[in-house]
Amino acid sequence: MERLDGARLRQPTAPADPRKPHATGSHTRKRLLLVALKLFGERGYANTSTRAIAQAARVNIASISYYFDSKEGLYCAALDQLVSASRLDVSAFTAPGQPIGTLLHDLFSSLLAPLRKGRTAGFAVRLCLHELIAPTPMCRDKIAPVIRDSHQALVGVLCSHIGADDAHQDMSRLAFTILGMALQPVMMRDVIDGIHPGLLQSDAALDTWIARMVEGSTAMIAAEQRRLAPSAAR
Template sequence: MSEKHIRKIRSDGEQSRERLLGAAMRLFAAQGFNATSTREIALAAGANVAAIAYYFGDKAGLYRAALTDFMPPPEKNIAQFDQPGFTLREMLHGYYTQLLAPMMEGDIAQLRLRMWLREVLEPTGIWQNEIDNGIRPEFEALAAVLARHLDVAVDDEVRRLVHGVAALGAHLMISQDIVAAVTPQLVAAPHALQEWIPRLVDYAEAIVTAEHEKRRKGAA
């Protein structure tokens, strides 16, 4: 078998896998895991049902891939805001850049968000795994970075601060439909989303500064 033929087979296989992922995301987002059949996904993707077993093992494997394949590992996200030489503003800019990055992907971001919301309401176990292996490490990394900038140890006040800083960006992600309905111009295109980042940095910096001032007065 020629190298050219091997490359063509590999390319066709990658395209088939991507079609299955795209169809699965649309159907899982609309119907949920239990109400979506592998036959339905294969039909929507123009593929054979056996292809799901070949690429993903089973429906659960396809569902897991549809939820997580497009997500960078937590270490990559953490590296964007946890750098020793970063100022507070640089750190916050890196944090919101990685947090809002999925929203820049247009329709895929919307499908993934709907899938995650369904996962919260109809858990299959993947959400808990994501909390343990993705969300928690990023939370703890941000807590450590903020504590370093405040020159304190991580305590519950720092953890509350992390939730407050994260909530500024999470509102945009989780409530994007509401934001788009009320102020569509603020999320209408990638450049509009990009404009959120420096403003979120401003808001978060004010919160961190207020926490620093509160601790300073308490110490005094």
Template sequence: MIEKPLRKSRADGEQSRERLLLAAMKLFAEQGFARTSTREIALAAGANVAAISYYFGDKAGLYKAALTDFLPPPQKNIEMFDQPHFTLRQALEGYYAQLLGPLLEGEEAELCMRLWLREVLEPRGVWAEELNTGIRAEHIAFAGVLARHLGVPVDDEVHRLVHACASLGVHLMIGADVIEALTPQLLASPDALRAWIPKLAGYAEAIVLAEQEKRQKGAA
């Protein structure tokens, strides 16, 4: 007889925490950290202000959770493109699948992206932390993958190649409003978004093969 209310309480707690996170994401994305109060977040979430302290410690903890809770662990992303048996094309498709994967999450993905853009413009240290952990780890892993397929050590040209390949996908993430204004059909549905993955892999493959040809000619 004790277990049922305990399970219900735990489920209710998870729902309360999620409501606070979603409310915080919306308000922080719209107003920024400084102009958003914990009382405002609690009211929007239909929760008590004390719940913020209980689940997140303080406003700064809630802000960090709003930015990072929906991000998959870096190693999970890396595993999608860094496998020893992958061809170059498979590695590239895996890379773009993990890069664009969050966009398939709907409202949460859109809110998270808007919040990250605000964090870049009004930094509170979370962006710098993510750069030095998750993003750095994924960049290094992808550089290793490209270098392996090129048959070269990781050098500055490989790093440039990584940035060039990444930029193809990043445009969909930070320039979605431009794409929707000019060619809305290209982002009109999850299937339309998924169609970008093999296309981007093809574009990136052409860039990598061009780099390979340039190196071979230079060596000759």
């Protein structure tokens, strides 16, 4: 098609039918997922409509049904992004014969992995905060088991290292304390950046943070071991 001045006009293209597979399908799905993660993180599940997500992603609203079946399916996929980024390989973590420092380093590296994802991490953190305030059934199904598995794996490692019973309340308390060290920078990323920019801004900065966590956790474990030693001897 040509204009009156002879310049060619690009033929208008019809929007892709979301019901049909096409070359850009993978890109569309990723864009929908990123936008959903952002909006769910900003507004929460209940206050985010599929129409708002489709408009922000610049796609037909039917694309959500095609790629994710429903709003709930899209939200579960967003939660999967968060879970997969920080899932602990329990079998490797509980492998016998590894030094406690190595195990702790693997633990913290896994839990802080979302912070290496750039802006996506910020969206995921906000999503976590909304889930803390107003938990959804999807979160209980996906995130709670990950936290439970990580906690139980850490309790097992601590009991083996210290020589305590796995039903000992102090072991569970210590595990929660150690896990809390990793959750703080993930959940408080914006606050930390506002108070001391640079602490979480690069891979090197995260590596330093992980190293300090390992040192602090090792010290707490040693202190607990000393504290329990007299009762174990009796």
